[in-house]
Ligand SMILES: Nc1ncnc2c1ncn2[C@@H]1O[C@H](COP(=O)(O)OP(=O)(O)OP(=O)(O)O)[C@@H](O)[C@H]1O
């Protein structure tokens with residue numbers, strides 16, 4: 001069994017180790033496979049025997065797991081404890097009510113979680129990934145390579161991996177070309193690892209160890225890791241839950257650090273619980289001393305404790321998130337981590353790559369020129385030759401070359417005239433790609449295309465009118481200016497160079513990319529999206545700074561930034577990022593909006609520096625070079641057209657790749673957060689008000705102002721009305737700035753609006769006692785019904801008033817008014833509350849019908865409360881304080 005420590009796999013099972021070093025023939029024998037792949041029939045047979053290549057074992061465990069997590073809330077434990085106290089004190093009614101509350105909050109929470117799990121799964125299914133597998137239609141037939149969903153893989157399958165792929169299962173590499181794998185998802189190690197078939201001489205095992213570290217297995221690619229560059233052919237050893245990732249998944253889930261949002265929710269929960277722990281004993285002491293009936297006082301104190309426990313907080317938060325996710329999906333945004341919605345709300349810096357995000361997804365070939373800038377087709381011909389033979393996946397520039405130059409018979413002619421010898425694949429740090437071909441026996445031609453800044457320094461000669469001439473300093477400058485002139489027009493330029501080598505048997509590597517002959521340049525147009533400028537403006541209006549992080553050169557970057565309307569100051573290059581230490585980098589990123597010629601590691605460092613400086617960072621990217629940054633950012637965002645690894649690393653996937661959609665999604669995130677904060681702040685202050693009223697009443701009345709059971713039913717009804725809050729509108733003003741889960745103002749808010757609500761409770765007591773003469777213990781059922789109704793109505797009503805920062809009558813204008821569901825829920829709960837003392841349940845709740853003379857007073861009290869709340873709100877806001 002693989003041993004797992006701290007969520008990190010450290011030791012390797014001996015069988016895997018054996019397969020990792022086995023000779024290909026033994027490997028295929030052991031897996032009953034062959035280099036040509038399994039037959040389709042055998043694959044079907046195996047997939048019937050072994051489970052799907054998925055991590056989730058079966059749906060059931062999700063349900064059970066969710067139920068467990070719904071029960072395992074501190075609030076449930078607390079309420080259960082209070083229920084036990086009720087039972088011990090002999091108040092069965094109280095115990096039953098608490099049980100109903102516990103059950104309700106658990107069931108609601110569980111249902112909410114299962115539903116959002118299902119929604120997430122459904123949404124994820126919209127985002128597909130595939131794997132290239134080599135299989136034979138039947139015995140003796142030639143193999144074909146085709147794309148299958150990763151679930152279909154079985155042990156023994158031969159798969160082909162390429163740059164940007166997500167490794168779908170644990171697989172032994174049998175052939176590889178410059179394979180570089182990112183194992184950070186497994187080991188936390190951020191540096192990429194080189195992998196390839198095992199060397200014929202087996203690695204020596206470190207002394208005293210029975211196995212090796214996972215990273216030592218340089219011939220095995222593990223499920224969940226990603227291919228950063230290069231290509232490989234590999235045989236699947238294990239799939240699904242039996243892979244390393246599978247055995248680790250459970251632990252990994254626990255090991256995942258708590259997000260700032262989760263921490264915030266928990267902190268508020270505990271603040272309220274602590275508050276209750278202080279208040280309940282005070283209520284007990286006051287009530288016990290005044291009435292002398294300690295058993296009764298204890299029951300009451302417990303009921304107050306129940307009333308103060310924010311047991312619905314997790315439910316309301318989950319409901320808000322789930323609704324946010326559904327709303328986003330309607331806007332073509334798929335969310336893969338629910339809490340990312342909140343992070344989206346807090347995002348104040350958005351880093352974007354350039355191609356495909358700010359520019360359109362169609363890069364088009366424009367022209368081919370010689371080193372001096374004169375039109376000349378040779379550079380394009382060489383570039384086409386290189387692309388034609390390149391096995392590493394084609395990117396947009398390669399596709400543009402093919403679209404333009406692969407006329408009907410070009411591929412055939414090229415194959416007939418040339419033979420491919422070798423390849424040094426593109427990677428984002430090299431920023432160039434090389435192939436070696438043979439045209440005539442005895443002679444190899446090496447062709448390199450890439451970033452002019454990478455190619456020019458490697459050239460010693462240039463082509464001029466069919467001749468090869470030495471590249472003088474003046475020529476070099478001239479070539480630099482040609483590049484610059486095109487870049488200033490926002491065009492992308494690749495330099496193309498070549499050189500001849502006498503034929504040889506050994507392969508080629510980067511050491512051979514020197515003394516090149518500059519053939520010329522190929523130019524592309526990469527037009528800026530029509531919507532990009534609008535989106536950038538919307539983001540800026542909403543308090544988000546947009547920064548460009550591109551691998552392209554500074555002139556193109558500056559040009560695009562200017563077109564999109566992003567202020568361009570000093571442009572910082574990848575080399576500067578490389579040279580800066582962490583502190584310097586923090587200063588650098590604070591003042592820079594455009595970064596050019598950055599590689600994947602630079603992108604991640606820039607994001608980290610921004611986060612260290614206290615920003616909440618979003619990152620939009622689509623390439624393999626963006627994955628590390630996507631994982632590092634608070635919110636990683638990729639389009640559905642992005643490479644698999646980028647999609648895997650992203651929290652948000654845009655089905656419609658447009659930054660405007662992202663801006664809308666961000667607003668949706670803020671709306672979600674706003675509605676959550678509403679519940680937290682308003683409920684906490686109402687609860688404080690209740691406790692203050694209870695304290696005063698306990699000290700002055702000869703009976704309880706409300707029975708425990710009534711207090712709890714009131715609480716339940718109030719929370720029921722708040723379940724509609726996720727569907728509420730949020731102030732425009734709230735949506736305009738980045739918002740984080742912030743409870744800084746919570747105490748002040750509670751201390752302002754809590755006592756205010758208590759004043760009107762006391763007014764109710766006065767009306768009941770003096771004006772309606774309900775002043776003897778015999779009439780307490782009526783008194784209690786009176787406060788029950790006023791308390792419930794005022795709490796429900798005040799949510800409608802405080803939910804917006806609008807004051808005066810604006811609360812009822814269309815933009816300030818509550819949404820229909822919120823209003824409907826409030827009205828429903830108010831009606832239920834009003835009718836309870838007249839209903840069948842009145843007896844069980846020990847409530848008596850009230851004299852009708854009470855209601856005009858009730859109306860007057862509620863009206864004055866609303867007016868007073870508006871006045872206090874206006875004063876509160878005048879202090880320049882944040883509202884919700
Ligand atoms: N197919 C290719 N062959 C050779 N060189 C290439 C190829 N594609 C890109 N390059 C070079 O590598 C540079 C960096 O490309 P890379 O894809 O890393 O940039 P990026 O950060 O994704 O850029 P962007 O912001 O435009 O998406 C390009 O500017 C180009 O000069």
Ligand SMILES: [Mg+2]
Nearest residue numbers: 353355622623
């Ligand atoms: Mg890119």
